Each structure stands twice: as structure tokens, then as C-alpha cells.
Amino acid sequence: MGLTLLTGSPLLSLALLVVLLFAADRFTLQLFPSPVRALKRWQRAGELAGTILTNTHDRRARAELADIRLGQKRYAEAVDLLRPNLDAGDDDVDTLYLLGVAYLGAGDAPKGELLLDEAARLDADYRQGAIDLERGRFRLQYGDLKGAREALERFLQVRQGSVEGRVLLSRVLAKEGLAAEAKATRDAAWREYTVAPRFQRRRDRWWAWRARPSRPLTYAAVALVMMGVGAYATRHLPTHDVAPRYYYDEAPYAAEDLGGDDAE
Template identity: 85%
Template sequence: MTKWFLWMGLTMLTGSPLLSLGLLAVLLFAADRFTLQVLPSPMRAFKRWQRAGELAGTILTNTHDRRARAELADIRLGQKRYQEAVDLLRPNLDAGDDDVDTLYLLGVAYLGAGDAPRGELLLTEAERLDADFRQGAIDLERGRFRLQRGDFPGAREALGRFLQVRQGSVEGRVLLARALDKQGLDVEAQDARDAAWREYAVAPRFQKRRDRWWAYRARPSRPLAYAAVALVLMGVGAYLTRYLPTHDTYGRYGAYEDEPYAADDMGGEDAE
């Protein structure tokens, strides 16, 4: 809704809806880069896309390159292309790659692809090899996908274990708040959201950039307030542009026609 009003304001300024749409996209992206930095970096996305193309070419040349398969599968997981990640990693597992990284990635891929039993089994096996893998990443993924498929008690259990390991995780607390909301525990859910915002407020700057998206999910009123300020500024700009009087330095072409004496001067003495 806010973006709609911004677009309307730009349309009033430019007179072109299509141009306003393009300007809105540029303005929102520029504002995000210099302030919130919530939107993904296009340069980083481009580099990952480029690297994915290189890895795909390597696999076409050598289908048994398990390292390339694992790296490309990791990229596909970040793109939420879970079935492709399964297809990439399954040959690695069949070839004997049963290390914790492979089991973890394939477990997440199966969970994302909708095969929860296999995904949970592989994550359990990865946990058996390294219970503290990536500081609780296994329980974080368990909680995330259990929440998606409606297993709210299971999500709450997994996220609770994750937060015991990584107490400063804003993402973990926001996901836990969602699980508590779904179970009707409104007070506990609000406490979890408040705790998420407190962790974000005291985090170092580099961590804030990483957690900002989750922090504003904990308190969505903050970005709405920023958007409201931007809307007010746009409205003031539109008013100043359209309604304040302007003074021309030079007269308009043909302005003499508006003068009351213009008709009398046209003939002059020769008119008689």
C-alpha cells in the first residue's frame, strides 16, 4: 500500500506512470543500500549466478566431480531450488560421501523438496557425527521446516535447542515466536519477539546488516514508520512542485495578447 502511494506521488511529479514505476524501483533500491540494506545485493547475486554457471559447465564435462556438485548444490539451496540440490547431492552420497557437510546439505534439500522423513533422518545422522555443527545449524533447519509443514511443537523444541547454543540469534527467536503464536501462546511469542529486537539492538554493525531483515519482522512497525516519513516527504514535494506559484524570468511568447491595450496598439495611426 505504501509503495502504491509513493508511485502515485511520483506519477503526479513526472506525469508518466511507467517512468514513475522505474524511478520508484531505483529510489527504493538506493534508499535500501544507504539505510536498511534489507534487499539482497545484486552484485552478490550476479556472482553466485556466474559461479553456478561455471560449476554446471564443470559437471557437464565431468559428471563425477563431487566437489563441484556439492558447491552447486549449496548455491541451489540458497536459491530454494531444493529438488535440483537433491539431484546434485544424491550421487555424492551413493559414491560414499557420508561426511557431515554432505549429510547436512542433502538433509536440508530433502526437507525443502517435501520429503520430510528422509530429510530428518539425514539431519539426525549429521548430528550424530557433529552435534555442534555450525553452532546449531541442524536444529535451526529442523525448526524452520517443521514450522513450514505445521509441526509447531517440534519446531518449538528444535528452535529452543538452537537458541541454547546460539543465544544471540535474531532469526531463531523470530521463528520461535511464530511457533509460539501458532500454539496460541501469545505472551511467550511477544516475549520472543522483544528478545529478538534486544539482541539486534546490541549486536555489532556487521551482524546487524545480516539480521536486519529478521529484526524488522520482529517489529514490523519500524519499516512502516520509515515508509510513512518517505510518503510525507513525497507529498510535500508534490505539493511544492504543483501548487506553489512560480515567476518566469522572461515573458511568454504572445503575452501581449493578454494586455488590455494590445488591440488598440495593433492598428496605430495607420489604422485610420
């Protein structure tokens, strides 16, 4: 409302507000995804898609584009991209891992688990336990609580400071009816977040707030109070008195017919 008073245009004020929020976020909490990074990934995905159209046998482009599609949760597309690589003989740990996650996300759990088993056989510590992390995530989604707990506990043995792993494990424990253990795991996740380096806290902030959702709710309440105060102040700003405008009947008069019928 304050910006609208200054600019005179609600749409321009909304655009300015969005720009100001993103700019403030980039220099403070960094909650929103980077628009520049998202634009670069979108452009890169377009370039890779064009490369694959001109050369369908470019397996490196297929693997890179599939990795981008996994980040966008477009699992079925990632399966279609990586399946020809596997058929062509690419049985390295990177291909097996990406295709296994793609199958899990697309709903084909048996194939996904089988491919992740092969990837773990080649490199059990691949990306510091990334295989077990994805297993735990999707097993939780499919309702395999025992398997999810085993995978996440193995993952936390390798990457003990993972906030995401502890939050996922706390969800498994909560679904198993272990409320006290789930709360203790969430508290441990928050402690890991508070002592982590700044760059890691920025990366784990969403998961940390899932461990302690009272924090974002508190921030939201403060924001609402500030918005309410701003709206109240805007409504009670002193306004300049405007001289009253008088409107007259502008119906045309018959200037030539001043006398009416008597003029005859």
C-alpha cells in the first residue's frame, strides 16, 4: 500500500516488492531459490535437449540432462533419457545411481532398488552415502518403514552431520509410534544445524526448519504484525485537503432562442 501511494500503480508496486524481497533474501536468509541459478539450469537443459535432438547417441548429454530432470523431480523423463545409456553398456556407478533414483521417483521401486544395489556394489560410499539417503527417502514414501530406518541409520553413520538425514529418520520414527525418539532426533538435527558452517546452514535451512517448524512460524507471525502496522500507518497518513469540485449541468442552452415562443 505504501509503494502504491508512491508509484500510483499497484502492478508496478507488486513488481518492486518482489524485486526487493528477492534482493533482501539474497543478502540475508537466502530462503528463496536463486533465480539466476534456476535460469542457468533452464538454459543448460535447453541446450542439452537440442544436442540430443541432433545426436541421439550423445550419452554424456543424456546423463547431464537426466541429472537436471531429477533435480526438477521429473523422474519419468530421466528414465527415458538414461535407459538408452544403460542399454548401450554404460554400467558405471553414476549411471546406475541416477537411473535407480529415477525409477524410484517414477514409481518402479523394484527396478530402482536393483539398480541402487548394483551401484552400491561398485562403490558403497558413493557421494558419502547418497545411495542410502535416496533409499531411505523413497522407502519412507512407499511405507517401508523398516527399510527406510535401516538405510537412514547407515547413511548417518557415514555423514553424521546431515540435517536432512536426521529429519527423515525422525519422520520414520514418528510413523513407527516412537514419539520420544523422533523428538530427540529432530532436536539433534537442530543442534547439527546451529553448529554447522554458514554455507552449510544456508543449504540445510529448509530441513532445519522442518526439524523445528516453530521458527518459520515465528518469523511469519512477526512479518504479519509488521504488515499490519504498515497497513494501519498507511491508512492514517495525513492527506492533503483537496478543494471541493463542483459539477454543473452542462446541458447546452439554446442561446439563440433566448426568448422562447414569446420572441415571435
